[in-house]
Amino acid sequence: MDFSLSMEHEILRKSVRDFAENEIKPVARELDEKEEFSYETMKAMAELGLFGIFVSEEYGGQEMDYVSYIIATEEIARVDGSHAATVAAGNSLGIGPLYYYGNEEQKKKYLPKACxxxxxxxxGLTEPNAGSDAGNTQTTAVLDGDEWVINGSKIFITN
Structure with a gap:
């Protein structure tokens, strides 16, 4: 069995590696030390197509395969785990479930903006009295007119 990457995968790897080295690495240490999030690098990652990389072009994605998503995340992680987590969480915990399981209205409304x-x-799952046990979480979301009111406490929010 041949596990070699395709030429397209190698081009993607080099492109994302160059981006990570030039755009993320120079600011990563300072962001970590200050415990800050960079919207500038997030936007730059979006412009590179890293959010929704596996989503069809119809919804604003790059329509690449899942291996491409993993390669891109791996190359970001080479220089900074925080930025890689932003790409991974955005795609795997937000964009992916909506793309694979959302209805057409939801996809058209949310995916282009996310991509x-x-x-x-x-x-947000982890709670003080439940840990990561989703069955024991106590946070509630109630529709109040046109708005959702969310009440609860979280220990850890991914992203």
């Missing part, structure tokens, strides 16, 4: 980096998806 352009105009929205950033997060995942």
């Amino acid at each position: 352009r980096g105009e929205t950033l998806w997060a995942f």
Whole structure:
């Protein structure tokens, strides 16, 4: 069995590696030390097509395969785990479930903005009395008119 990467995968690897070295690496240490998030590098990652990389062009994605997504995330992780986590969480915990399981209305409404980096998806599970046991979480979301009111406490939010 041949596990060699295709020419397209190698081109993607080099492109993302160059981007990570030139755009993320110079700011990564300072961002970590200050415990800050860079919207500038997030937007740059979106412009490179890293959010929704496996999503069809119809919804604003790059329509690449899942191996491409893994390669891109791996290359970002080479220089900074935080930026890699942003790409991974945005794609795997937000964009992916919506793309694979959302209805057409949801896909058209949310995916283009997410792929352009105009929205950033997060995942909040861990609670003080439940840990990561989803069955024992106590946070509630109630529709109040046109708005959702969310009440609860989280220990860790991914992204």
